[in-house]
Amino acid sequence: MAIAGCGGRARTPAKEPPAAARDTIPPRVVPESLPPEKIEDVNAPQEPSLVDNSQVVRIALAAGVPRVTVSATGEWKLYDSNGESTLLHGDGGEQWIIEPERGGLRASRFDGAPTGVRPPPFIVRPIVRGSFVTVNGKRYRGEISVVPAPGGVTVINRLYMEDYLRGVVPLEIGQHRTEDERAAVEAQAVAARSYAYTHLVSERDRPYDMLSTVLDQVYGGADAETPLADRAVLGTTRVVLTYNGRIINAPYHSTCGGTTSAASEVWREGDEPYLVAVSDRIPGSADRYYCDPSPTFRWTRTYDQSSLRGALDKYLRNYAAVSSSGIGTIRSIEVESRTPSGRVRTLAIGTSRGHFSLRQNDIRFVLRSAGGEILNSTYFSVDSRQDPDGAITSLVIRGNGNGHGVGMCQWGAIGRARAGADYRSILRTYYPGTTVAAVDR
Ligand SMILES: [Zn+2]
Numbered sequence: 483m484a485i486a487g488c489g490g491r492a493r494t495p496a497k498e499p500p501a502a503a504r505d506t507i508p509p510r511v512v513p514e515s516l517p518p519e520k521i522e523d524v525n526a527p528q529e530p531s532l533v534d535n536s537q538v539v540r541i542a543l544a545a546g547v548p549r550v551t552v553s554a555t556g557e558w559k560l561y562d563s564n565g566e567s568t569l570l571h572g573d574g575g576e577q578w579i580i581e582p583e584r585g586g587l588r589a590s591r592f593d594g595a596p597t598g599v600r601p602p603p604f605i606v607r608p609i610v611r612g613s614f615v616t617v618n619g620k621r622y623r624g625e626i627s628v629v630p631a632p633g634g635v636t637v638i639n640r641l642y643m644e645d646y647l648r649g650v651v652p653l654e655i656g657q658h659r660t661e662d663e664r665a666a667v668e669a670q671a672v673a674a675r676s677y678a679y680t681h682l683v684s685e686r687d688r689p690y691d692m693l694s695t696v697l698d699q700v701y702g703g704a705d706a707e708t709p710l711a712d713r714a715v716l717g718t719t720r721v722v723l724t725y726n727g728r729i730i731n732a733p734y735h736s737t738c739g740g741t742t743s744a745a746s747e748v749w750r751e752g753d754e755p756y757l758v759a760v761s762d763r764i765p766g767s768a769d770r771y772y773c774d775p776s777p778t779f780r781w782t783r784t785y786d787q788s789s790l791r792g793a794l795d796k797y798l799r800n801y802a803a804v805s806s807s808g809i810g811t812i813r814s815i816e817v818e819s820r821t822p823s824g825r826v827r828t829l830a831i832g833t834s835r836g837h838f839s840l841r842q843n844d845i846r847f848v849l850r851s852a853g854g855e856i857l858n859s860t861y862f863s864v865d866s867r868q869d870p871d872g873a874i875t876s877l878v879i880r881g882n883g884n885g886h887g888v889g890m891c892q893w894g895a896i897g898r899a900r901a902g903a904d905y906r907s908i909l910r911t912y913y914p915g916t917t918v919a920a921v922d923r
Contacts, residue, residue, distance in 0.1 A: 546633030556613030562600035668905035739883020772897030810835030
C-alpha cells in the first residue's frame with residue numbers, strides 16, 4: 483500500500499489496484515464484542531513447525547533470485563523435503579548459501595563443500611527461543627522456506643499473521659509515530675490485517691500469499707518493528723473490517739489532499755459501496771484538513787521540454803496507441819474532465835502525430851519524473867508554456883495529496899488521532915458502512 487510517504491517516505495502508495503475479485507479465503511467473522519486474544523509468543527516457532535492454532539501467512543522476501551544466504555541469531559536447523567528430514571544444524575550466525583541444483587536444492591557453507599542435492603522446499607528454523615532466522619542478514623520471525631523458481635529460488639517467510647503485521651505497520655504508517663497518534667497506528671493495523679486476510683492464496687496456486695513490497699504491503703521483518711506499532715497490533719489482535727459479513731480489502735494511501743476518492747474515480751474495477759469520497763476538512767474550519775500536516779498535502783512538479791518529452795516517449799505507449807514513429811512534437815496538455823471529488827478523469831495530450839487521452843490513475847504512471855518517480859496523485863491542475871511554434875517548453879503541475887486517494891487517508895488518520903478520535907471512528911469514517919469485527923481464529 484503504498485503510499486508515498488506516509489511517515490515521510492517519498493514513494494508511491496501501496497495497493498494498486500485492489501484485487502477484490504482475486505481468489506480469497508474469507509475467514510469466519512464474529513462480532514467485535516469478543517475479547518481479542520493475546521498474541522502468542524512466537525519469537526521462536528515451536529519445533530518442528532508453526533503450530534496450527536493461528537493464521538499463518540507466507541510472504542515472499544525475494545522471488546527468482548540466484549541464491550540466498552540464511553542463518554539465525556541462535557542455533558538453528560536446516561531441513562529439506564519441506565521439513566521432513568534434517569540436513570544440517572547451524573550455530574547462531576553461521577551462514578549457509580542455498581541455491582538450485584538439478585531440480586533440487588543444495589546448501590553450502592561459506593568456507594566449505596556443499597551438501598548433496600536434496601528435495602525442496604528447504605526450511606530454516608531457529609531452535610532456541612527468542613532467536614530469529616536471518617535472510618541476507620535481516621531478522622525475521624517464524625521460519626523461512628526456500629523453493630526452486632525460474633531464475634533461481636524464491637524465499638518465503640512463513641509466520642503468524644499478527645507477527646507479520648508487526649513488520650508491516652511501522653513501514654506503512656511511519657516508524658516515528660508518537661503516542662498521541664496511536665489511534666492512527668491502530669487503524670493502520672486493522673486496515674493492513676484486512677488487506678492481508680483478503681490476499682491469502684491457496685498453497686496449490688502459489689507458494690506465497692503476498693510480496694514484501696509496495697505491490698502488496700511493505701514488510702521489513704523484525705528489524706522494522708517499533709514498540710508503538712507492536713502495541714497497536716496487540717491491541718487490535720484479529721480485528722478486521724467487514725462489509726456484509728465478509729472481510730474487505732481495505733485500500734489506503736498516504737494523503738488524500740482534501741477529499742478521498744471513490745474507487746470508481748481511480749480504478750476500472752473494485753468499486754465497493756464503502757469506497758466512496760470522504761471529506762477530510764476539519765469541521766468548523768474554512769481551509770484546514772486533517773491531512774494538511776503531510777509533506778505532500780500540496781506539491782508542485784515542473785517539467786522542462788526534455789523531461790516531459792522523456793516521460794511521454796517512454797511511458798505513453800503503455801497506455802495509448804503510439805505509432806512506431808513516436809509521439810512527435812508535444813503541443814498541448816490539458817485536463818479534459820474531472821471526477822466528482824475533483825481528480826483528473828481524463829488528460830488530453832495533443833502532439834504533431836495525434837491526440838492521446840489518458841485516464842485516471844494511468845496518468846500517474848506516464849507523467850513520471852526524470853528519475854522514474856510516478857506522479858503523486860491525479861488531484862492536480864496543469865500550466866504549460868509554448869514556444870512561438872506551438873511546442874510545449876515547460877509544464878508545471880500543481881497538485882494535492884499523495885497516492886490513489888481510495889480508502890483511508892493515512893495522514894488524515896494521524897490528524898484525527900491527534901484530535902482525539904479512536905481507531906474505530908477513524909475506520910468508520912474512511913470506510914463508511916463497514917463493521918469493525920474480530921476474525922474467529
Ligand atoms: Zn486526507
